[in-house]
Amino acid sequence: MNTQHELEVALGDRRYPIRIGRGLLDQPGALAALVTGRHALVLTDVNVAPHYLAPVQAALRGKQVQTCVLPPGEQEKTLARFAEVMAVLAGMGASRDTTVLALGGGVVGDLAGFAAACWMRGVRFVQLPTTLLAMVDSAVGGKTAVDLPQGKNLVGAFHQPSAVLADVATLDTLPDRELRAGLAEVVKYGALGDAGFFAWLEDQAEALLAREPAALAEAIARCCAHKAAIVARDETEQGERMLLNLGHTFGHAIETEQGYGGLLHGEAVAVGMVLAARLSAELGRAPWPDAARLAALLERLGLPVALPPGLAPDALLDRMRLDKKAVSGALRLVLWRGIGQAEVVDGVTDEAILAVLDA
Ligand SMILES: NC(=O)c1ccc[n+]([C@@H]2O[C@H](COP(=O)([O-])OP(=O)(O)OC[C@H]3O[C@@H](n4cnc5c(N)ncnc54)[C@H](O)[C@@H]3O)[C@@H](O)[C@H]2O)c1
Incomplete structure (x- = not known):
């Protein structure tokens, strides 16, 4: 490499x-x-x-x-x-x-x-x-x-x-915890748009955690190539670029609710991706085994995959309403069809979101 x-x-x-x-x-x-x-x-x-x-x-x-x-x-x-x-x-x-x-x-x-x-x-x-x-x-x-x-x-x-x-x-x-937080965003690219890259990450997880230079450089280059291509097609996030926010509506709500001093951004995104995957599976949009595969990879990378204790679902949902993707006060979420396929979805009910936050 x-x-x-x-x-x-x-x-x-x-x-x-x-x-x-x-x-x-x-x-x-x-x-x-x-x-x-x-x-x-x-x-x-x-x-x-x-x-x-x-x-x-x-x-x-x-x-x-x-x-x-x-x-x-x-x-x-x-x-x-x-x-x-x-x-x-x-x-x-x-x-x-x-x-x-x-x-x-x-x-x-x-x-x-x-x-x-x-x-x-x-x-x-x-x-x-x-x-x-x-x-x-x-x-x-x-x-x-x-x-x-x-x-x-x-x-x-x-x-x-x-x-x-x-x-x-x-x-x-870079401290280990910060490296792992970065790996959450790396996994995001595989999860949202590149099943082949996701499989490569499953294969290279130990090499990445061990900071093998070639594996790290390759992961960075593949992520940057994905981001550059999406930004080239949608610089100001009118459509496709929203997909890069997979896990972020949940994640930002966690970070804000914790006063920016709890989970690191990447850690919150890891939890957020797991919640988005679970919600997608609950709604029948994504296969449960894919949601389990995503959580398993994040866990292998030393990332949290469940909400930290002490966060009230209602309060998180209120935070989610201030997300920049929301239109006229209605929530717009990046959900999932399975490994390598994200989608923007309007009209998910509060009950469905609260059920996932409560689980
Ligand atoms: N603009 C965007 O498109 C975009 C995308 C994703 C995330 N973000 C933002 O990025 C921020 C998170 O970034 P981050 O995770 O890099 O956090 P960070 O900038 O807080 O850096 C993490 C920690 O590592 C330390 N650090 C940085 N480099 C180091 C090094 N080489 N050696 C030792 N210590 C080092 C920093 O001092 C800090 O304590 C969030 O605010 C998030 O919203 C922005």
């Missing part, structure tokens, strides 16, 4: 590269080439900075560079942190040709991307993802956002990066 991959996201006449491989952050020329103007702002967090900030700063020597190192975690993906980043951009006199670099996981990527979307109505940004989840999902496709106490990602914008550089060597320092 190969450890270097190069793909492209093509959006009409706009396109940008996704480079995947070990050691990409240690190629100063390649990094510097992505910053075309005078100013650069590197956004990162305190866990990532000690490991990976130095090569990025070295590559940008000669530019006017500011660094913003945030505390880590979902609780920081807020309007208050967004305002801080705006103040840093203002303080450095950042002009229209500024590049914002997101060095970190999905939290840093979503926040940096939203800042880049808003500063002077939009400046360049580059994704340097350092978590598996960010490499396979959040760094690609241009969704940017911050959370509100009322719900996840409620304030945001579509703003595509100019490039994505996924240095797989950064995963060496």
Whole structure:
């Protein structure tokens, strides 16, 4: 298996590269080439900075560079942190040709991307993802956002990066729990649209957990190829892109209800996918053995497959109503026809959802 991959996201006449491989952050020329103007702002967090900030700063020597190192975690993906980043951009006199670099996981990527979307109505940004989840999902496709106490990602914008550089060597320092959370989003691609990839994951589960470089790089490349293809067909989520939210309506409700301090995003998505699969089977839309196969793979990958204790079904259902896919207050869910086939479904009754949340 190969450890270097190069793909492209093509959006009409706009396109940008996704480079995947070990050691990409240690190629100063390649990094510097992505910053075309005078100013650069590197956004990162305190866990990532000690490991990976130095090569990025070295590559940008000669530019006017500011660094913003945030505390880590979902609780920081807020309007208050967004305002801080705006103040840093203002303080450095950042002009229209500024590049914002997101060095970190999905939290840093979503926040940096939203800042880049808003500063002077939009400046360049580059994704340097350092978590598996960010490499396979959040760094690609241009969704940017911050959370509100009322719900996840409620304030945001579509703003595509100019490039994505996924240095797989950064995963060496990623805690096991975060690696597993990223594997949930990897499984999502197989579950929603690629039965062959799902079977490959069943085969490679141990290699992925052991962080075998070629297996990881291949998984990342296959996920990015899926995401790039879907985003190319539906950039602003009018239809097919919704399928990428398999498990997310349940998952976001769990995260919000726990105050963003309980399950990790990927863990909540794992539980959410199992609930969506179970609901689909209950409704007669998907085979029960497929739902069991999905739960079994997630469990092998060390992910939770049941709701954490203490969450009231009614409260979760209320949270689900604030989901961005809801239309005129009516819930719209991504459900399942079985391994490799997701679908968008309207009109699922509260009773059916509550029954699955209660089980
Ligand atoms: N925009 C999108 O399309 C999209 C898609 C999926 C998820 N998301 C968002 O992504 C976020 C989750 O991202 P995440 O799982 O990457 O979480 P995260 O950004 O919080 O990173 C997870 C943890 O790992 C640490 N970390 C990151 N890289 C590290 C490294 N290489 N070594 C050591 N520690 C490291 C971070 O400091 C943090 O503590 C959520 O907010 C979710 O909503 C966005």
